[in-house]
């Protein structure tokens with residue numbers, strides 16, 4: 001049977017607000033899709049390198065996104081294969097040096113386009129590419145937003161959560177308006193850290209659905225101890241606690257993502 005040609009969509013998982021579940025979502029969506037037989041690449045753009053360590057990789061690899069951004073190595077040197085990580089996804093790791101990139105590249109032309117240049121050449125090799133972002137507006141996040149076809153925004157289901165979301169929506173609209181990335185849209189809002197017993201959390205989810213409609217995933221990610229513990233074991237939640245509420249929720253989210261892709265109808269803002 002001939003190989004079915006596929007082209008990976010590039011999805012930035014981003015919110016300038018910290019600790020909302022960006023990295024948790026990236027690793028577990030990736031691991032869930034890999035378990036469905038998808039070829040997935042996860043890109044860690046955060047100098048904290050949380051995704052890198054969650055995937056079972058060291059923080060101080062010789063070749064990382066930093067060397068790639070500086071054209072000091074090529075993709076084959078930087079990318080760790082599915083067989084080398086704990087999550088079943090290929091990973092482009094981060095390192096602490098990424099925090100100096102903005103300063104080092106200050107005078108370079110088209111410095112927001114470097115990641116896009118690299119990732120575009122990989123579209124044929126994967127079904128999905130996810131870019132985990134850090135919680136600040138910086139050069140690496142701008143690179144992620146230039147490279148991406150779409151953005152998923154994890155939103156903590158707490159009071160004031162919508163503020164971060166509004167900021168991201170404005171930024172993405174600005175990318176389109178300034179013609180930096182005219183095709184970029186928010187195609188998924190992921191309610192996270194949902195506390196079932198707290199009335200306020202239910203209210204936030206309702207408000208999100210009212211404001212953003214079907215862009216908000218039906219799946220809500222509950223606050224679950226397995227999701228908190230898995231990173232310390234350098235594992236995704238499916239390997240760490242397959243019967244947990246966390247594994248159940250991310251499996252449901254992956255099913256929803258696949259259904260949206262099959263429907264070929266994207267709801268976006």
Ligand SMILES: Nc1ncnc2c1ncn2[C@@H]1O[C@H](COP(=O)(O)OP(=O)(O)OP(=O)(O)O)[C@@H](O)[C@H]1O
Pocket residue numbers: 017018019020021022023024025046050133134135192193194221222223224225227228229231
């Ligand atoms: N649904 C959840 N239930 C319990 N703990 C969670 C859940 N989601 C994330 N966490 C925990 O909350 C913390 C923040 O999550 P995470 O690192 O995914 O957020 P982030 O948005 O990537 O943070 P940063 O902005 O620092 O990159 C982590 O300790 C993580 O294990």
Ligand SMILES: [Mg+2]
Pocket residue numbers: 022023024046050133134
């Ligand atoms: Mg993170």
